[in-house]
Amino acid sequence: MMVSAGMNPATGGSGTVMTANTSGENVAFLGTSVDGASGALGVSKAGKNTAALLSEPRMIVLYNDAGEAITSIAKSQEGAGEGGNITIRQPDGEGVFSAGYNAEMGGGDACVYRVRSRMCFV
Numbered sequence: 685m686m687v688s689a690g691m692n693p694a695t696g697g698s699g700t701v702m703t704a705n706t707s708g709e710n711v712a713f714l715g716t717s718v719d720g721a722s723g724a725l726g727v728s729k730a731g732k733n734t735a736a737l738l739s740e741p742r743m744i745v746l747y748n749d750a751g752e753a754i755t756s757i758a759k760s761q762e763g764a765g766e767g768g769n770i771t772i773r774q775p776d777g778e779g780v781f782s783a784g785y786n787a788e789m790g791g792g793d794a795c796v797y798r799v800r801s802r803m804c805f806v
Contacts, residue, residue, distance in 0.1 A: 695720035752777040760784040767792075 700715035722740035743758040767785020783794035
């Protein structure tokens with residue numbers, strides 16, 4: 685079967701759609717978040733997540749082959765604004781660069797993180 689649709693077993697009463705490749709491996713998921721309240725879209729390769737789009741907390745995530753999130757684009761968590769943020773991570777998932785909107789500062793912030801230092805432009 686190339687496409688299957690039905691109830692999401694993790695959240696009873698919500699729907700899900702799975703798409704398989706020619707080998708029968710699931711490569712795409714369209715459904716709900718774990719709590720069943722928000723939408724989620726996932727793409728995978730060889731059984732590992734490669735990308736996800738989550739309606740709450742309004743985020744796009746890219747994963748490396750180890751399954752660690754290495755890039756995220758999301759609604760900014762700083763201040764009360766509705767701006768955006770991008771974070772780049774090293775292979776183990778630790779953030780090394782982040783930039784985004786900061787409503788309290790009236791503009792943007794950008795930070796680079798290194799082993800022994802942090803440099804921010806605010």
